[in-house]
Amino acid sequence: MNENFLSFAAHEFRSPLTILRGYAETLQEHPHLASQVAGKMVAACDRLERISRALLLLAQPKKDVSCFLSEVLLRCRENLSERHPEALFTIVGNFFALELRIDPDLLEIALMNLLENSVKYSKSPAQITLIVEGNEKAVTIVVADKGIGIAPESLPFIFDRFYSVDSLRSKRLGGIGLGLSLVKAILQEVGGDIQVTSRLDQGSSFTLRLPQAFTRAGRQLV
Numbered sequence: 327m328n329e330n331f332l333s334f335a336a337h338e339f340r341s342p343l344t345i346l347r348g349y350a351e352t353l354q355e356h357p358h359l360a361s362q363v364a365g366k367m368v369a370a371c372d373r374l375e376r377i378s379r380a381l382l383l384l385a386q387p388k389k390d391v392s393c394f395l396s397e398v399l400l401r402c403r404e405n406l407s408e409r410h411p412e413a414l415f416t417i418v419g420n421f422f423a424l425e426l427r428i429d430p431d432l433l434e435i436a437l438m439n440l441l442e443n444s445v446k447y448s449k450s451p452a453q454i455t456l457i458v459e460g461n462e463k464a465v466t467i468v469v470a471d472k473g474i475g476i477a478p479e480s481l482p483f484i485f486d487r488f489y490s491v492d493s494l495r496s497k498r499l500g501g502i503g504l505g506l507s508l509v510k511a512i513l514q515e516v517g518g519d520i521q522v523t524s525r526l527d528q529g530s531s532f533t534l535r536l537p538q539a540f541t542r543a544g545r546q547l548v
């Protein structure tokens with residue numbers, strides 16, 4: 327985050343704000359469209375809220391935070407089924423005892439960004455699997471979809487700010503190429519990392535590695 331934080335924050339807000347302005351102007355000119363436009367305005371507000379929460383948490387990271395992975399995954403499942411009831415979402419792995427050294431809101435934001443991307447870049451209904459594995463050093467969480475995939479020449483750039491493989495398509499879907507850079511910033515903040523593998527027309531897998539896993543008894547995993 328450091329010295330680029332302000333520019334990052336300013337740009338993060340632009341996309342949902344532009345969308346909100348567009349809908350507000352539509353309403354001014356065509357008040358009879360209120361029922362169609364209102365839901366989209368609420369969705370843009372939700373996105374703004376999520377981004378501002380993430381930026382605040384990244385700007386002033388809380389010390390000594392931890393969370394139970396199962397609780398965060400439950401919230402992600404609920405969010406996803408509210409927003410995309412058609413999506414087929416499976417969670418695999420023995421994660422009930424896992425406690426992670428990360429703010430639960432930040433982890434939720436990172437996972438929701440990946441899950442929303444899996445929906446955006448898949449033919450409906452998206453098929454998404456989240457796989458959790460824990461060992462003595464780290465917990466890995468894989469978010470895998472069977473969507474459009476990413477061409478090998480684009481893969482090295484997808485975590486860069488403002489990079490979109492197909493910027494017209496991303497804009498149409500409400501993105502401007504910042505979601506993955508935010509996810510990467512979150513992982514860096516907690517000393518973890520994120521990697522991707524993908525094949526065009528077959529799907530993508532994003533692997534998050536989060537350090538310092540504890541069991542529910544407070545014992546480091548061995």
Ligand code: ADP
Pocket residue numbers: 443444447471473474475476484485489490491492496497500501502503504505506507530
């Ligand atoms: P955007 O707002 O454009 O979605 P992101 O930073 O979230 O920005 O993602 C960067 C680019 O990576 C996207 O424009 C898209 O081309 C590609 N991408 C991200 N996630 C996926 C995915 N699950 N499947 C296919 N392409 C993806």
